Amino acid sequence: MLPSLPVAVRRYRFRDFTLSPQRRLLIRAGSPVPIIPRYFDLLVLLVERRHEAVHKREIFERVWADGFVSDSALTQAIRTLRRTLGDEPREPVFIRTVSRHGYQFVFPDVVEEDEDGPAAIGAAPAGASTSTPGPTVDGPIVERRIDVPIREEQPAGTTLLRAAVAAARGALGGAAAGVAAGAIGGLVLSLAPDSLAPLGLAPVLAVIGAASGALGGAGVGAGLTVGSAWAHRRSALALIPAGAAGGGLVGFLVQWLVTHALGTIVGLELAVGGGVEGLMIGGGAGFGAALATLPSSDGLALPPGGTRVRTAVVVAGCCGLAALALALAGRPLVGGTIHLIADAADGSRASLAPLGRLMGEPDFGLVTSAILGFGEGAAFGFGLALALLRPKQAPIETAAP
Template identity: 35%
Template sequence: MSIVQETPIYRFGDFTLDVTNRELRLGEKRLELNARYFDALALLVREHGRLVAKERFFEEVWADVVVSDSALTQGIKAIRRVLGDDAANPRFIQTVPRHGYRFIAGVSTVARDDTAPLPDGEAAGSPDAASTPATPAAGEAFPSPTRLADRGAAALATALATALAGTLGGAVAGLFGGLLYGFGLAHAPPDPQPGTASILLVLITLSGFLGTMGGFGVGAGIAAAEYAAGGRAAWRIAGAVLGGMLVGGSVKLLGVDAFNLLFGRTPAGITGGMEGAALGLAVGLGAHLGGGFEASPWWRPVAAAAATGAACGVLIVLAGGHLLGGSLDLLARSFAESRLQLDAIGHFFGEVRFGPTTRMVLAAIEGLLFASCVVGALVAARRPRNGLPA
């Protein structure tokens, strides 16, 4: 006959933590805490007095999803709010910079069949009561091979979802970009261009394809970085940059070969690897500055990505690069018989031609659209999985 050891009830300060029944109480009042944050608190209390490394939170609390350090930071903040703790002068949770967290309050354990108040000499939180460390629940300190396999499958599923979300976000950005240029040409003063409907269709198709490929590159780069190295922000940013650069360079190479094959020449300077890397940086850095894909509220990383995307678009032009608008202008000027002339759009910005101001403003809009749509898709894809509040 096997004996099942139940997890004891923990007491610290005026709080009672019943892991089995998943209850945190302050006196008789039941406190609400997000499910993952409850597990994080239980891990801290169970290991009271000992450092709990960040990696252990990711392995035991977020085992089924790859998250960044910001998710853990948000969780600790939420736990501190519920406990009334102060990070600057902690009573319960101490931060160990760059390593993890330690539960510093005294913890006593109560057998499940004995929930009566402790004797005066063993008040919750007293040194004597905390002298016996809690026993970890069976299987938590040493995950079984099956659980490790499940974690690997969950990480792979998260990576695939990340790549797909990035692809969809890029496609949406490309659609909006095509509409922007199509309707801009249709209503450009003084006269709209002939064949506007066909031009609009071509621009939407071309912009949608480029956006989809760019989103796939950035999303796949982030997914690969997370799968290989966890949710660290630096790896995410590096993955986004590398993915954007590889896909951007590949698309440019195919485009150059196609134009050389069909027309015998191709314009120099069309968008490619450098621009893809810059947009990848805008996505990764913007999400990080906004608190990560798991941040709350959800619009913070999206807004930060929009700002960094716009800034990167301007910097691309200042560095001599081109996004979609600049590349289309180069193509139109390289083929005299082309019906596509973007000079008319310059009138919206007080220029006679498709000049530097027009190029810079449109690049900023393109960068804003791409970064915000990709980050928005990644945030939306992860929210049902990580359980963070809105």
């Protein structure tokens, strides 16, 4: 009986890269390239199947077989691989997007070699220490150790620090939106027919809007950043409960403080909202972010071809719709709460009833509340998104050998 022949293990060379599936190495010009293990598996799959377009379903089954991930996680992986290879998504040299199907490795000059041939570098797993051959003189290879740092998981302290930074940025964005919404609302109210509100109400409402927006922006911003660190490895839909949790936590705290302040200081016993509203607006912001951004460990990033304004408009629309649903359910935001307090207080001139009459209603009715709520929610979402979005990272430029 003939002895069985060993199966040759292949490695792939393209441009100035060498891809070694056995040694789990991507080498460029003799140096190891840091790459996340799952992204390495994805690159190997695409190179091995380069003569065809690989369907997304098969990629998920082969690369992420042990868990559920969304399309956004695959998009993030492809984006990282392109950046690593110096590729351009609009004019791909290595990885082409096949619409409604998947991806294909399209570099034409891929050379297959036996893995037991002369290697460009010593064996080591992707994401770990690697060995490169040092100088030799008619003797065994002298190896030196090279540490290739790879970070796939973010330390908890780093995530919390980024959440704190995002809270500050979200507070600024929410405050800016609150100032604009409060000032505009105060001006319109003071100029409305039959209104008793003085022009000085506009800066007062601007300050109230700034405080409300800052608190909401801090909570939702921190929640979205923590959720983004988890969502970029799994599902972008994780941004929805993350945003809702951040907004709801701040909302319930503000609701408790305002309710007790009105009762103990002013003597008004009112059913003031806050918690449910924070959950809804935060969830709306998370849904908009899941639709229009790329979650990453560093926070929310712009998708390829996206702009800050366009992405912020999507988030604003989702927050506005969430606020509209709240208003239709009889749960107003800041403007409706001010009207509620003004109606209950003697001698207040901050009632929003003139706005209702301006809208054709006899008082501050459902239509006025819905329009005001949608405007407040949209303004908050727009300011929050502009403050949180990270700028796009430019792709790495490489030169052909």
